[in-house]
Amino acid sequence: MSDNILELKKITxxxxxxKALDNANFSLKKKSIHALLGENGAGKSTLIxxxxxxxxxxxxxxxxxxxxxxxxxxxxxxNSGISVVHQERNLIRRFSVGENLMLTNLPKxxxxxxxxxxxxxxxxxxxxxxxxxxxxxxxxxxxxVAKMQLCEIAKALSLESKILLLDEPTSSLSPQxxxxxxxxxxxxxxxxxxxxxxxxxxxxxxxxxxxxxTVLRDGKNACESEQITNLNRQQLVKLMIGRDExxxxxxxxxxxxxxxxxxxxxxxxxLGHKDINLNLKKGEILxxxxxxxxxxxxxxKCVLGLEKxxxxxxxxxxxxxxxxxxxxxLEKFKIGYISEDRKKxxxxxxxxxxxxxxxxVWSNLKKILSFLNDQIVYxxxxxxxxxxxxxxxxYQQIVSNLSGGxxxxxxxxxxxxxxxxxxxxxEPTVGIDIKTKSYLHExxxxxxxxxTSIILITSDMPEMISLADRIITMKDFKVVxxxxxxxxYAQMSSSIMDNIHE
Amino acid sequence: MNFKIPNFVKTNxxxxxxxxxxxxxxxxxxxxxxxxxxxxxxxxxxxxxDIMIGLAMMVVILTxxxxxxxxxxxxxxxxxxxxxxxxxxxxxxxxxxxxxxFGSFLGWxxxxxxVRTGVHSFIVTLATMSIYFGFMTLLTEAExxxxxxxxxxxxxxxxxxxxxxxxxxxxxxxxxxxxxxxFKYTDIGRxxxxxxxxxDAAELSGISVDRMFIYxxxxxxxxxALAGIMLTARIGAAIPSMAGHLGFDWLxxxxxxxxxxxxxxxxxxxxxxxxxxxxxxxxxxxNGLYLIDVGxxxxxxxxxxxxxxAVLLDRAREYLTVKNSIVS
Numbered sequence: 001m002s003d004n005i006l007e008l009k010k011i012t013x014x015x016x017x018x019k020a021l022d023n024a025n026f027s028l029k030k031k032s033i034h035a036l037l038g039e040n041g042a043g044k045s046t047l048i049x050x051x052x053x054x055x056x057x058x059x060x061x062x063x064x065x066x067x068x069x070x071x072x073x074x075x076x077x078x079n080s081g082i083s084v085v086h087q088e089r090n091l092i093r094r095f096s097v098g099e100n101l102m103l104t105n106l107p108k109x110x111x112x113x114x115x116x117x118x119x120x121x122x123x124x125x126x127x128x129x130x131x132x133x134x135x136x137x138x139x140x141x142x143x144x145v146a147k148m149q150l151c152e153i154a155k156a157l158s159l160e161s162k163i164l165l166l167d168e169p170t171s172s173l174s175p176q177x178x179x180x181x182x183x184x185x186x187x188x189x190x191x192x193x194x195x196x197x198x199x200x201x202x203x204x205x206x207x208x209x210x211x212x213x214t215v216l217r218d219g220k221n222a223c224e225s226e227q228i229t230n231l232n233r234q235q236l237v238k239l240m241i242g243r244d245e246x247x248x249x250x251x252x253x254x255x256x257x258x259x260x261x262x263x264x265x266x267x268x269x270x271l272g273h274k275d276i277n278l279n280l281k282k283g284e285i286l287x288x289x290x291x292x293x294x295x296x297x298x299x300x301k302c303v304l305g306l307e308k309x310x311x312x313x314x315x316x317x318x319x320x321x322x323x324x325x326x327x328x329x330l331e332k333f334k335i336g337y338i339s340e341d342r343k344k345x346x347x348x349x350x351x352x353x354x355x356x357x358x359x360x361v362w363s364n365l366k367k368i369l370s371f372l373n374d375q376i377v378y379x380x381x382x383x384x385x386x387x388x389x390x391x392x393x394x395y396q397q398i399v400s401n402l403s404g405g406x407x408x409x410x411x412x413x414x415x416x417x418x419x420x421x422x423x424x425x426x427e428p429t430v431g432i433d434i435k436t437k438s439y440l441h442e443x444x445x446x447x448x449x450x451x452t453s454i455i456l457i458t459s460d461m462p463e464m465i466s467l468a469d470r471i472i473t474m475k476d477f478k479v480v481x482x483x484x485x486x487x488x489y490a491q492m493s494s495s496i497m498d499n500i501h502e
Numbered sequence: 503m504n505f506k507i508p509n510f511v512k513t514n515x516x517x518x519x520x521x522x523x524x525x526x527x528x529x530x531x532x533x534x535x536x537x538x539x540x541x542x543x544x545x546x547x548x549x550x551x552d553i554m555i556g557l558a559m560m561v562v563i564l565t566x567x568x569x570x571x572x573x574x575x576x577x578x579x580x581x582x583x584x585x586x587x588x589x590x591x592x593x594x595x596x597x598x599x600x601x602x603x604f605g606s607f608l609g610w611x612x613x614x615x616x617v618r619t620g621v622h623s624f625i626v627t628l629a630t631m632s633i634y635f636g637f638m639t640l641l642t643e644a645e646x647x648x649x650x651x652x653x654x655x656x657x658x659x660x661x662x663x664x665x666x667x668x669x670x671x672x673x674x675x676x677x678x679x680x681x682x683x684x685f686k687y688t689d690i691g692r693x694x695x696x697x698x699x700x701x702d703a704a705e706l707s708g709i710s711v712d713r714m715f716i717y718x719x720x721x722x723x724x725x726x727a728l729a730g731i732m733l734t735a736r737i738g739a740a741i742p743s744m745a746g747h748l749g750f751d752w753l754x755x756x757x758x759x760x761x762x763x764x765x766x767x768x769x770x771x772x773x774x775x776x777x778x779x780x781x782x783x784x785x786x787x788x789n790g791l792y793l794i795d796v797g798x799x800x801x802x803x804x805x806x807x808x809x810x811x812a813v814l815l816d817r818a819r820e821y822l823t824v825k826n827s828i829v830s
Contacts, residue, residue, distance in 0.1 A: 306705070330708035337706055348700040350770055359696055359707045366689035373687050414707065 004066070005030045005195050006051070006082075006163055011060035013046050013219075020046040021057070022219040028163065031189050033196045035206040035228070037240055038216035039405070039433030044199055047216065048165055051197075052084050053077035083156035084165040091140045091148055091155075098123035098136030101155050126158045129192070130184060144293060146177035150184070157192065164188075165197045170205060171430050174291040175461065175497070182209050201433065202460075203233055215239040241435050256281040256469075260315070261453050262335075262422055267312035269302045271295065273477045276312070280422065285444065285454045287468030287485070289461075289496055295477035296457045297340060300424045304329050304337055330360060336420035338412055340427035340457070342404075346411035349400035353392050356399050356410050357381040360418035384413040388443070405436035412440065416447075423447070426457045441467060465492045473499040514764035514819070518779040522786060529790035536793055542666050545789055547736055550670035551729055552781040555752050556759025557674075557681060558725035560777045563760055564698040565718045566769025567623030571612060571631035572726050572756050573749015577742065578638040579605040579723075580730030584647030584740030587654065594654050602727050608634060609723020613716035623719075635748045646741040650734070658735030670732050675778070677725070682774040694718060699770025754805055758784045761812040766819065784808070 006028040013021040021043045028034050038044045049055045050062070053071030062069050064080055071077040091100045098119040099106070107118035120136040127134055132150055140148060149169060156164055166185075170178045186209070188194045198210055206213065207228060213236070215222040222239040231239075260279040267276040273295055280286050288296045302309050305323040313320050316333055329335040339345035347356050358365075358377035365380055366372045378395065385395075388409040392402055399407060408428070415423060425444065429437040444467055448454055458464050464471060465487060473481040473496055481499030485492060529536045555572060562569040569575075583601040586592045592600070612630055616623045660669050685691040697704040697714035705711045729752075734740045745751045761767065762783060763776025784805065791801045 304706075325710060326706050327708045327710045336708075339703075339706055344700075345702045345706050348696055348703050348770065350699055350766075351696070355692060355696065359692075359704070359709070362689045362692055363708070370688040370690045372689045372692065418708075 003030050004028060005064070007063040007066075008047070008051070009061050009063070011047070011050060011057045011062075013043075013050065013055060014058050020219055021050075021216075023060070024216060024219060024221055025224050026214050027225050028195050028197060029212065029225075030195055031193060032211040033185065033189060033198055033209055034225070035210035035213040036197055036199050036216070037203075037206065037213060037236070038222075039240055039435060042216040042240075042433075043219040044216055045167075046219075048084065048167065048197075048199070051077070051163075051165065052082055078159060078161075081160060081162040082165070083159055083161035083163070084167065085149070085152045085156060085169060086167050091151060093139075093141040095140060096136060097127070097134055097138050097140060097143070097151055100140055100151065101126060101136070101158050103155075104159070123154075123158070126154045129157065130154050130188075145172050146174070146181075149173065149177075149181070153184075153188075157188070157194075162193060163195050163197070165199070167199045168201065168431055169198075170200065170202065172459070174459070176291075178205070185209060201431065201437075203236055204462075206236070207233070217241075237434060240433075256284055259318075261317065263313075263315040263318070264303065265313045265315065267299075267302070267314070268310045269299070270308040270310060271298045271302060271477070273299055273302065276479055278472065278479070280453050280455060282453055283448050283451050285448045285456055285467055285469050287464045287471040288455060288457045288474060289459075289464055289471055290474035291459075291500065294474040296474050297426055298477070299474070300337060300426065300455065300457070304335070304424075330418060330420065331363060334419070334421040335424070336360070336415040336418055336422070337424040338415055338426060338428060340430065342407055342411045347399050347407055350398065352396050352398055353385070353390070353402075353410060354378060354381070354395040357385055357395075357414050357417065360414045364418075381413065381417045384416045385410070387416070388413050389439070405432050408432055408436065408440070412443070420452070422453045422455070424455045424457075427459065428456075429458070429460065429463060437463075461493050461496070462489065464496075465489050471496060475500055515773065515776045515779055518762060518764075518776060518783060522779060522783050525783065525786045525790060529786065529793065533790065533793040536790065539664075539666055541789070541793070543661060543668060545785060546666070546671040547668040548789070549782055549785040550668060550674040551732055551736070552755045552759060552785050553671075553674040553778050554677065554725055554729035554732060555756045556763070556777045556781040557677060557774070558722045558729060559756035560760035560763075560765050560772055560774070561681075561694075561718050561725065562623065562722045563765050563767060564694060564769055564772050565623070565715050566698055566767075567616065567715075567718075569609075569612065569627050569719070569722050569726075569756075570624065570753065571608075571627040571634055571749070572722070573745040573752035574631040574635035574638070575605060575608045575612075575723055575749070576726040576730035576733070576752060577745045577749050578608065578634045578730075579727035580734045580740045580744070581638050581642050581647070581742060583731055583734060584650060585642075587651055588647040588649050594651055598731060601731055602724055605723040605725075605727020605730070606720045607723070609720040609726070610716060612723065613719025616719065617712040617715050631748055639742055642742055644742050646739050648739040650739060654735060655738040658732075658738060668736075670736060673728075673732065677728070678774050678778050685772055685774065690717070695770060695772065754809065755781065755784050758805065758809055758812060761809070761816055764819065767813070767816050 004027045008026040011021050011024045024043060024047060026047060036044055046055065050057050053074045053076050056070065069080065101123040102119050107115045107122060109115040123136040127136065130150060130153065132154065134147060143151065169181060173181065185196060189196060200206060210228050212225050213228050213231065214224050217240065259281065261282045262280040264276055264278040267273060276299060290296050301307055303314060303323060305325045305328060314323065321333060323329045323333060326337065343349060354374060354377055358381050361380050362372060365376050390406050390409045390413065392406060399410060428440050444454060456468055465485060468485050471483050471485050472479055483492065483495050535541050558572055559569055579601050582604050583597055586597040586600055587594060612623065612627055616626045657669060662669055685695060693709050694714050694717060697709055697711045701711045733744055737744060759780035760777045762780035764773040765771060765777065787804060788801060791804060
């Protein structure tokens with residue numbers, strides 16, 4: 001007998017042409033927080049899907065409380081006390097918090113109708129355990145992203161879950177919300193007998209909260225249930241990528257002249273932006289920092305003409321311009337936008353690599369009578385796809401079958417191919433493995449050195465401070481501060497947080 | 503397993519081709535006259551129309567939408583053509599151009615309203631179906647145009663290739679080739695498909711999605727009008743009820759052909775030759791069942807069942823397109 005609540009032994013899972021897991025082991029101690037790490041494509045998601053009953057393993061066994069188990073559906077796993085909190089929210093946005101929490105077991109009154117008082121009372125119980133100050137009657141879509149996340153955890157608790165799998169739980173949380181979440185997780189482990197599997201790309205967090213760590217690389221264990229205290233960051237990175245992390249030297253010596261390339265003057269928008277002033281110089285990386293909901297992405301979408309600008313001016317090279325649509329932005333003004341949401345806005349998942357990488361250049365490449373064939377597109381995009389080291393069996397591969405990192409590379413490649421002067425880059429490394437992440441960082445700096453001006457949105461403070469030349473802080477759809485970046489993490493982060501919490 | 507299955511075999515079109523051949527064999531052996539010159543000629547006239555209305559529906563399904571007004575639109579355009587040729591005495595060639603422009607205009611209305619209101623094209627075209635058909639009936643007073651120029655009606659009953667094939671089929675097949683070329687080898691075709699597959703991503707990649715959707719609806723109207731002209735030539739008159747009340751008779755084959763052919767109902771994937779094969783299959787089954795003499799009810803029953811089966815196939819296809827690592 002061991003004190004493991006969950007144990008997977010010698011798990012192998014084959015997919016057509018790929019061995020996603022190869023004799024992988026994983027064991028979760030009772031009342032512990034266990035980090036599951038690995039680059040994209042290392043087999044983390046496959047392992048999670050086996051634990052939660054989405055897949056069945058080809059070989060190996062799964063033990064729950066020391067009893068051999070096999071789940072044939074996610075429902076069976078859930079009934080055995082295993083819940084996943086996904087990156088993507090699984091709440092019904094139009095329903096109230098209470099309804100969402102009680103969804104599978106809505107209390108009914110004598111007439112068989114839903115008893116809403118009981119729903120509120122019952123769900124309040126779980127919200128209280130989490131010390132969440134949310135009215136159960138609040139509609140989910142009115143909550144902040146952080147609160148939604150917490151509600152999902154409350155929902156998992158209400159299902160009497162003893163094992164919680166958290167998949168990138170902090171990817172859209174502010175530092176403060178992350179802190180709160182960690183306090184809560186530690187309390188749940190201590191008071192509610194919950195064991196947690198924690199998947200994250202942010203190693204700082206792993207060191208902060210986890211007890212043990214298992215690292216997967218190419219479907220095999222690079223390390224198994226190692227005490228986190230026995231490892232340092234460098235060692236962990238080495239386990240994940242099989243080599244040392246390359247620290248990029250991000251300090252660049254550029255003197256920007258006074259001339260503005262892009263200039264926003266007193267912009268007010270339909271979405272609620274108030275008196276926004278921004279300027280961007282040639283070859284500059286301008287960071288936009290702010291919490292989720294500060295209106296950063298929304299501002300860029302207004303500039304691109306997707307939402308209405310009510311007053312104010314946009315100047316390009318000191319000439320006033322009107323951008324009616326992203327098409328306008330691309331074709332007339334050479335401005336491109338790399339979306340934060342590559343699955344919904346960045347890529348066409350059901351199409352192949354070639355049409356995704358070439359979509360921005362079709363208009364430029366077309367010949368007489370709009371003629372265009374694959375070869376012409378291939379010739380144009382191939383250098384960029386190669387430069388970014390996109391790993392794909394062929395250009396005919398459907399993009400949804402590629403790993404997240406490679407998908408992100410393609411959504412970057414198409415904008416490199418388009419040759420824009422100004423790039424808006426929105427959260428470029430969310431859910432991306434370390435290797436690709438540092439690669440993209442180098443690329444962004446390289447682009448700016450070659451003269452592309454970049455507005456960078458990221459909620460990852462270290463990323464912001466290593467990349468940006470100047471950082472604008474936004475809060476509640478207003479600009480609240482501007483700082484020249486001296487690349488000193490401690491100084492910069494405190495000055496930015498001061499701006500936000502003033 | 504070491505032997506490699508050629509990619510073509512895995513495609514939907516190959517399965518359809520097999521089905522077409524199987525049905526041809528079944529009907530050839532089980533019925534008299536299926537392979538007769540008369541029947542094949544009749545088949546070619548029907549299949550020509552089914553291909554055209556299948557394509558007309560396909561280009562709107564591409565956007566993830568539907569065009570319920572297809573039949574009403576086609577008949578309205580045909581009646582307009584009858585009026586041009588018979589009442590106004592406009593030369594045939596100019597009349598045809600006017601009819602195609604008129605069909606495109608009606609399609610533009612569908613597209614414009616869909617894009618501007620953001621309402622699903624199902625609702626918009628349900629409304630315009632009624633509007634177009636209502637207007638047409640009002641203006642024509644439900645009277646047919648039966649004195650069309652002889653050259654025009656003669657073309658509809660022309661027999662080519664040893665009197666086996668109608669020239670109408672050649673028009674449809676030619677249209678297939680042109681559309682295939684447009685979707686495969688032009689900038690605009692790629693943009694139409696991209697806009698249909700993921701409007702948000704396409705918009706942010708610098709494609710004017712609204713305009714693309716309107717183009718799709720215009721193309722649908724154009725093809726429906728072409729189908730209307732072909733039907734007029736075939737029966738030698740423009741009759742308000744030639745596609746049934748509100749143009750309903752066209753809807754079932756219009757859906758069946760592209761869905762059987764492999765066009766995704768959620769948009770973003772078209773198969774022009776799949777639609778052609780789908781139309782051929784539908785016509786074959788229709789014709790064969792009539793020859794076996796099972797009765798009108800059973801024919802409709804079978805076609806309905808096939809549509810349901812095809813929709814299930816569509817779901818499976820969508821699942822496979824996204825989930826499966828085997829690329830077709």
